[in-house]
Amino acid sequence: MDWDRLRIFHAVADAGSLTRAGDSLHLSQSAVSRQIRALEESLNTTLFHRHARGLILTEQGELLFDATRSMAKRLEAASARIRDSEEEVFGELRVTATTGFGTIWLAPRLTRLYHEHPQLNIDLMLEERVLDLPMREADVAIRMKEPSQADLIRKRLMSVRMRLYATPDYLAQFGTPEDVRELEKHRLIYQAPNATQVSAGAALVQYLLSHEIPSRLSVNNYFGTLQGVLNHLGIGVLPNYVTETAPHLVRVLPEVESNEVPVFLAYPEELRQSKRISAFRDFVVDEIQVMRQRLEDMA
Known part of the structure; x- marks a missing residue:
């Protein structure tokens, strides 16, 4: 359906006159009349009853006018939002x-x-x-x-940077390692090396796993790793921004960390x-x- 013809139809239906609609659209009466006839032919229906005193919508014309009226309101609302968008975020x-x-x-x-x-x-x-x-x-x-x-x-x-963290409760129960080799006495929680992650984090995990750590929990994302640490399952490899989210976590082995990410x-x-x-x-x-x-x- 031709949008330009719909626009002209809406103006005619709203004005009730070809002449008044033409004036508002800056078109001649004959140009408006041709577009209305073309729209009626494309829809195979009559949209207006022609009377000496003006135009009256047919039942089919009323249906189309309801649709174009809704379109016009939405377009006006969109225009207003665009004008206001200099200040408004939506x-x-x-x-x-x-x-x-x-x-x-x-x-x-x-x-x-x-x-x-x-x-x-x-x-x-x-x-x-x-x-x-x-x-x-x-x-x-x-x-x-x-x-x-x-x-x-x-x-x-x-x-x-990726660092090692644990809860105070976990460390109180199992002790705080003083050296990387002492991690063998603890459970290490980390993002799985084969999971998609930054290379610095994967490199740190590979370094830690080069030591004998018999008890381990691997997770495919840091959120799962954090949940394991918060529930006192072990010492976790986590990004350092978690300390602001979970300030009670204790950093373990402060000399151990990844390269900068x-x-x-x-x-x-x-x-x-x-x-x-x-x-x-x-x-x-x-x-x-x-x-x-x-x-x-x-x-």
């Missing part, structure tokens, strides 16, 4: 992050973002697979390495002006600043 935002970072760090903090922007709808996609941002599989990503895809805006957020926020170049992206980026940056301050206060 709509869907698809965010991708790793399972560990998304569940441990990001998701618990979203309360403030929703409080500031209640009309924002976030689709949080947590997986280790790197989604294709230029192909719009997601709008914005938080990644544990610098994105290599072209046409992305990238911002380094912070650095992470950079954390980047990235989004497609064409979304540079997106208010949703800006709101999310500013929120993440602010939360990282708050986390750093808390960690400094705890030190």
